[in-house]
Each structure stands twice: as structure tokens, then as C-alpha cells.
Amino acid sequence: MTGGRPGALDGPAAAPEHPARPTTPAPADAAVPPSPADRPRPLHEPDPYSTPPYGGPGPWAPAPPVQHPVTTPAHGTPAHGTAPPAPAPAAPAPWQRYDPWSAAPLQQTGAAVETREQRRRRGRRVLVAGAAVIALVAGGIGGVVGAYLEREGGIGGGGVELPQAGAESHTRPKDSVAGIAASALPGVVTLHVRGSEGAGTGTGFVLDGKGHILTNNHVVEPAGTGGEISVTFSGGETARAKVIGRDSGYDLAVVKVSRVRGLKPLPLGNSENVQVGDPVVAIGAPFDLANTVTSGIISAKERPITAGGEKGDGSDVSYVNALQTDAPINPGNSGGPLVDSKARVIGINSAIRSADGGSESEGGQSGSIGLGFAIPINQGKRVAEELINTGRATHPVIGVTIDKRFTGDGARIARKSQNGGPAVTRGGPGAEAGLRPGDVITEVDGRRVHSGDELIVKVRAHRPGDRLELTLERGGDERTVTLVLGSASGD
Template identity: 60%
Template sequence: MNDGKPARPRWWTRPRKDRPAPAAPHTAPPAHGPSRAPGTTPASPGRSNVPAPPYAPVPPPPHDPPPQPGTGTVWHRYDPWAPPGQAALPPPPAPARGPGRRRLLTGAVLLALAAGLAGGLTGAALRGDGGGDSGTVSLPQIPTGGSGQTAPGAVARIAAAALPGVVYIHVKGDGVEGTGTGIVLDTAGHILTNNHVVAPAATSGDISVTFNGGVTRKAAITGRDTGYDLAVVKVDGVSGLRPLTLGDSSAVRIGDPVVAIGAPYDLEGTVTSGIISAKDRAITAGGEGGAGSDVSYMDALQTDAPINPGNSGGPLMNARGQVIGVNSAIRSADDGSGADGSQGGSIGLGFAIPSDEARRVAQQLIDHGHAVHPVIGVTVDMRYTGDGARIAATGPSGAPAVTPGGPGAAAGLKSGDVVTAVDGKPVHTGEDLIVRTRDYRPGERVALTVLRGGHRLTLDLVLGGASGG
């Protein structure tokens, strides 16, 4: 109520809501807010400043509540009943702060405001009733299923599409029991895998195939080839098969991303990923070396995708979900044999038969039960320790090392010649020569680089063919 004396203003007041607060200066404000020149009041829209009692920023009294963030600028008024002529009180000196301290404090204030805003938004979302307190709390949840999107080429997308076309092979026979992986080739039930996976049951034994959905069926060998380390088995009575697409392995580049699927150590449905770390690796797997029928030769794709025993026969896939290789061998740390059957684990050196070669051999196995190998018609000296593949002095049982009338003889090869390249691809050993020629089909022409008596020659040779085992 008014007792006839002029109303004494409070020590601090907030600006009216219909008046915008003055813009903050570019420099850091004083400890208790910005000040303005004495004798003016904040300008309102459409009005000019009018004289008023002198103002100066002064600290609020202890009993008054402090300004709250977000309520606008607080102006402190100087006592108009002070003795005439007294100057406005200066603001209390701010404690000395270095530039680093000021920046840190400002960052802390901004962080606090952001946290407060986030908290307010969360609180409003939790209430869900216009701000009332219902006494219960409902925690936020991620929408069911999320976005449900994966980028093209993502491992998850490739795996989801490919897993229905991958099977797991269990073999018993010849006192051996093991597992491997297979690739569904068609809806008729043909499945591609490695020869060394099914070899124990080649003469007698049992082969069963488990599909991704859990269905298990017996399988029989359609055809197999030891030289290529490939085999085809067939299951009957299964519908809804999902064949995988065999891609173009010749288009693969070093560094391309790849995905491997298999059953390492009997862990079915295992998906791993990596890159193509090398191409055209001349790999000899199985046996103890030499050119025996138990040795497989492959001009392999090398990958660092983890491959372990049990991955044999499974797909190596590109970013488009196409099979570009059949996983067949690893270089293991324990014995260095490179055979997938080794108990050593992956050290990042896995090898796959290129899909171009696998497609050709699989078609022959389905059509004829065996594959036809390209041959040169010479006997190679596997004991030669120099660089290249040397033609032996004699063949088996004293026969000529260069088969009379064969492709080698027609090209002009002679005993003692050292082959150093096939179509420009280097040849360092006898195994390399076999591997390089396996890239071709019988009847195709290749250029052989040959050293003879210190002279380098180039010979054109048309490859012959021979049935493999």
C-alpha cells in the first residue's frame, strides 16, 4: 500500500516482458550483468530514451534471489535518495582471471545450458501429459527395428542374401570324420565343394548336407577332381533351394572387399570379411609335394578374411554378393603346410580357387563326372632348384620327356629347356608351370618364355587335354 511517500524501488528488477533485453556486448560482461550510461532507460519500440534517475550495476542484496538463466538481463538501480551530486557507484571489481580461465568458464556455462536444455526436453518427453507429474516414469526406447537399412555392399546385406545358398557338409568314411562347406549351384540340388572335403567318403562312407534352415539330407558324389581340388555332390528331395551366383574372378582387383562364409571348427554360419590381398598365387596344397595325384594346384586368390579348417568349399564373395572364389587352403602358423585340414588357425593368409576356374570344372563334373586338364605334353624336373621349370632329361619309365606329337613337341620344346613365364606370368618352379597352365582350357594358345643355352626364346603352344582324377 502507499503511505504518501514515493515508492522506493527494489534493489533489482527484471525488464518487462514486452521489452527486448539489450544485446550482449562483444566483450565479457561484468560480474553482475551489463551496465548502461546513467540517466537513460531501456528504449521501447517507437519511443526514444528519456531522462531517468542514474543507474549503475550494483550487486543484489543477500536476501534477493539471484537471476536465473534465460530470464533476460537484470538491471540494478542506484538509490535516488543518495546525497545530491554523488556519482553512481562503480560495479564491484571482478576477480582477476586469465584468458584461459575465462574461456574455460564460458565453455562450462554453455555446456551447462546445453545440458539443461537437453534435460528439459527429455523431461517433457517423459511426462507426455502436458507437464503434469503422473508419478510414473517411462524410459525412452529406440524404435523397433531401427532404420532397417544397410548400405549396398555391406557385410550384413551380403550375408543375409548368401546364407540360404551355403550348406554345411558332414563326412564319415575311411576312419575319418570331418566337416566342410558347400555352395548351392542350382535348384536341382548340385553343390560345389572341395575334393578334400568329400574324399574320405569317395569309395565308402556317408555324406550329409545341412542347409541354412536346419534341414539335413544325404548326398552323393557327382564328380570330383584331385588336381583342381573341386567336387560336386547332389542332394535329392529338397525344394526352395537358393543358388548363389558365380561371379567373374578375372575382374577382381587387389584391395577389393570380400566376405567368407563357412563352418570353421564346426561353427556353422560363420561370416568373416577382409580384402583381396593378392592374385595369381601359385599354390600347391595336399600331399607332400611333387606331381602326385593327391596334390592340388591352384592359381589362387589370396585374402586376409579369416578362414579356418571347416571353411573349405565355402564361398568367397565380392561386394555385389557374387561368388568369386572357393575357399580351399590357408597358410597356418603351426606347420606351414598350407593345407586347410591343418589344425592351425588363420594368420591372415587364405587362398581361394577363382570362380572362373571353379565354374568350368563344376560344369565338367556335372556333365561328365570328371574334369579335363590342359597339358603341355612334357615331363618337368621337380628336383630342379634353379629359377623356372626345367624340362626333364627323360620321362616316366625312360620315355621321352617331351611327348612325341604332343603340344610341347609341336611348339619346339626340348629336354633341358627352362620355362620362365606363361603369357608373361612368371614361373619359378615346376609347380608354378602346372598352376599357370590350369588357368586355360584345352585348345587355347599360350606364349612360353624359355631359356635355352643362355638364350631367351618365345614359343607359341596350343594346349592339349587329359582327363583328371
């Protein structure tokens, strides 16, 4: 150890690990605060550079280090030996809070002096960073507010958004009305007829892939012999059609389109299997509203009806042992299909009952009142086959003339025919079965007959060659006879 101030170390004073923080010298008589090793360690070691409040050392600040004379390189290095007496230390400058907007340089002993330009640059950086943060926060808040306003209908709740079911499959069960309609509609057509006898609209349905279409006779009748028939399919395609054959007695007709691809024939059911109460769907073009679908049930079977008769000579009267339905049928539905739950045709919609008890042709009110009638498909199939194969349909007959003036129960055979000849045709089915003028036929195959028209309906529901059992009254006695139906050509 060399000479010098007692307690001084040999050689240059060791520089502290961190720059010394200026402190206010404690009075000579003040107690020396304990060193950091003498006191409990706080939970977090104090930062030796942290600024204590109000510029003074904090309660946990370390004791001031021993001061040694230090000469900056500009003033030389102290020589070895006895150090000159240290000058009295100047009063250390108090710690100041950093003010980025202050024009005065930062006063801090042992630290580099920050210039005004550096403070300005730092201030700009702080300002730019703050603006960026504000922009990000504002953008996030704006997005949240925008989403809320969109959901709630805008400021003030002016818009309304109602709950709604999501998208669902368009597929429906095959036996539902929608499923039946989807299956049958492609085979249904709308007919527009124009000719010398007028114009009209009706419905028909495709029978086969050759272009044959079945409809009512009264639908195509206005075309006459030189008229025009236009067929419109469910998809909107149109084609010209020509009449293959028609029959007023059955009120059925077949027309044909040519060079049409993608035809969708409808499957034919069996009208003998139909029961009262069975669900049915009617498809047609009521009042020219194509592809109209209505539904209902079978209200009755074997309902004897007559329709037509506009000419007054009876030649255009049709006799139908009809299926009755409450499915709405209106003008324009004529000729359209009545289908069952498997989309099979069981009838051809042909007639309606009007509210005032008359038909539309008789001046009655048009429109459905839930009383519609369809030709059974078993009868329609037979007639359609004959019209396609020969151009004409055959009618089953019993070879007798019916007395239309009879008002009793049953069908009475007239005394003479309309032309004055015999009422029972010689050699006909009735004559061979033993029928006589004046006999009253009361049953056909065990089913009651109440009028002459009803007898004709029952007979025409069969084919020529079918065997019938008739119950009749003669002179107060009841007897039963059997006959084989004959055949007559229709118009």
C-alpha cells in the same frame, strides 16, 4: 387511513421480502444510520443473511424495518380499527455459530428449528463427502508417486534404467557386409561327411535348382565310395547327398541333393574382374560353426599354391592359381564361397597358411592368420560343368615332364620322364612347339615363372585348347614359342 398508531399503514402489515434479522434495539438517542440508498453501493451487495461477526449487524447492514404487531394464525387476526398497544418486544436471541456436534437446537428467530437427527444426518453426509474427496486426492497422489518411483527405479533408487536406442529397420545396404551376407547365406550349406577314411566337416554352395552343390574334393574324400554325406542348409533343413564327380588335381567336387525345394543358387561372378584391394566376404562353417560370415579384401591375385599331398605319391596334390584374401578362413570353411560386393561368387575357399609356415595337414598350427586362398571361380565353373556333365574333369597339358630337383629360376624340362621314357611326349603340344629336354621356361604369356609348380599352376588355369606363348632359355639364348594346350583326364 384508519386510526391507529401514527405512521401505521391500513390493513395488515406487509411482510418484508426477506425474514427480518433480529437486531439489538438502538438507544433512543442514537443517531439513525443512513438507509442503504443513502450510502455508496459496495463492489458486492452484502448478503442480508450473512452472519456479521460476533452476532451484531455489520457496518453495511440495512436499517431495522418498522415493527408492526403480527399475530400468528393460532392467536387470531387483529381486528380493523385501533390496534391494541404493542407489547414490549422481547430481547432478540443473539445469532449463534452453527455447531454440527452441538446437542442444542439451532436458535434463530424466524427459522425452522433443526433437530438432532437432522444434524447427525448432515454430519454424516459431510463426513462421507469429505472422505470421498480425500480418497480421490490420495489416489491421484498415489498414482503420481507410483509413476515417479517406477521411473526412478523404486524407493532409494535401487533399480537402474540405462538409455538405449529404439528399434530400427533390419534392412541394410546391399553392398554392406550385412547386406551381402543376407543375400548369400541362403545358398550356403554345411557338409558332414563320414566314411571308412574318417569324418569331417566342410562347406559348399548351391549351383542350380537341380540340387548340385560345389565344394572341395578334400571335404568329401573321407566318404570314399560307401560313406555318408549330410547337407545342412542355412535354415536348418538337412538332406542326404551323393557325389556326382570329384577331382583331386583341382581339389573340387560336386555333390547332389534330391527332392529339396526352395534351393537358392548363388550367382557366379568373374574372377578375371577381381582387383587387389576389392572387398570380399567369406561364408562357411569353421570348426562346424555354420553360417559364419567374415570379411576382408583381396590381398593378391594369381598366387600359385599347391595343397594336399597327404598320400605322398603326388596324386592328390592340387595346383591353384589362387586368390589370396585376409578374410578369416579356418578349418571347416573349405568349399565355401568367397563373394564380392554384389554377393557373387568369385572364389572357392580352399587353403590357409599356418603360423609356423606349414599347412594343417603337415602338422602346422590350425587357424587363420590372415592368409587364405581361394580357387578362382572361372576355374571352378569349368571344372564343375565337366563334373556334372561327365563325372570327370579334364586337365590342360603341354606334354613335358618337369625336373622338380631344379633350384634355379624358372621351370626346367627334365632329361627323362619318371618311368624312364622321353621327357617331351612325342606328338604332344610341347613337341609340336619345338620344346626340348633341358629347356628352362621362364614366362607364360609374358608373366614370370619361378618354379616347376608355378608352371603347372599357370597351365591349369587355362582350358584345353587354349593357346599359350612360352618364353624359354636354351644354351644361353632366349626364345619364344607358341603351343596349343592338350587335354588329359583327371581322377
